Amino acid sequence: MTQEKHELIPYEGNSISLFSDDRDTYINLTEMAKAWKDKRKAIKSWLKNTRTLDFLKVWEQKHNPNFNGAQMGTVLEKAGDMDTSLSIQYYIEQTHAIGIFTRSGGHGGTYAHMDIAIKFAGWLSAEFELFLIEEVQRLKKLDRDKNSYDLLTHDQVLALVQLKEVFKYVVNQDAAHNAHKDVFSSNSSAANPFAEFNKMRNEMLDISKQKIEERILNYCKENKIASAKKNNEFAKKRTNFNTR
Numbered sequence: 217m218t219q220e221k222h223e224l225i226p227y228e229g230n231s232i233s234l235f236s237d238d239r240d241t242y243i244n245l246t247e248m249a250k251a252w253k254d255k256r257k258a259i260k261s262w263l264k265n266t267r268t269l270d271f272l273k274v275w276e277q278k279h280n281p282n283f284n285g286a287q288m289g290t291v292l293e294k295a296g297d298m299d300t301s302l303s304i305q306y307y308i309e310q311t312h313a314i315g316i317f318t319r320s321g322g323h324g325g326t327y328a329h330m331d332i333a334i335k336f337a338g339w340l341s342a343e344f345e346l347f348l349i350e351e352v353q354r355l356k357k358l359d360r361d362k363n364s365y366d367l368l369t370h371d372q373v374l375a376l377v378q379l380k381e382v383f384k385y386v387v388n389q390d391a392a393h394n395a396h397k398d399v400f401s402s403n404s405s406a407a408n409p410f411a412e413f414n415k416m417r418n419e420m421l422d423i424s425k426q427k428i429e430e431r432i433l434n435y436c437k438e439n440k441i442a443s444a445k446k447n448n449e450f451a452k453k454r455t456n457f458n459t460r
Contacts, residue, residue: 243333246325
């Protein structure tokens with residue numbers, strides 16, 4: 217079962233929902249339209265735009281093997297009729313599109329793949345488009361930093377500093393640890409909030425830098441992985457350690 221990760225992007229007092237699975241990221245177009253100051257630019261108006269439909273067709277042809285492109289003529293004809301509206305549901309039913317869809321429940325609305333959402337943001341304004349691009353890149357960087365060997369992962373912390381000797385872990389330790397880490401990073405203005413979190417945690421546990429580095433060396437050697445430390449002093453210690 218694919219696990220989803222949900223996040224919120226703040227924009228001028230509003231929140232825009234997005235969720236990611238193990239393949240792609242999807243953004244709430246309904247909340248984007250509400251957040252933008254020109255409320256008249258609705259999703260249905262954007263969908264009737266010929267350039268929008270051309271982009272959606274090309275995107276689906278590239279990413280959706282079940283896309284029924286033959287029906288785009290019918291969709292374009294309906295889009296050109298000034299007396300009728302073109303709904304998301306009609307577009308999906310006719311073409312079997314997967315890049316845009318609706319969801320109910322909390323933060324429900326019309327969602328679209330990140331590529332399409334950025335296209336919608338550009339239709340709203342160039343300013344909004346650039347904001348969304350930069351925000352998505354920032355969130356991706358946080359994910360990369362969180363999973364990088366430049367930081368101690370949860371499993372490494374258990375092995376390196378033997379936190380079981382300090383705390384009596386509860387069943388939900390993984391969730392509790394990650395929640396604290398995510399909350400800390402969301403409220404931090406540091407360039408690398410996860411590194412800052414690890415530093416703070418180690419200081420609270422009163423574990424010396426030398427002790428941590430020794431544990432990292434042992435862990436890396438035992439598990440046959442490259443050490444993430446890059447400073448010269450640590451590299452020298454690693455060389456001495458490996459030649460013993």
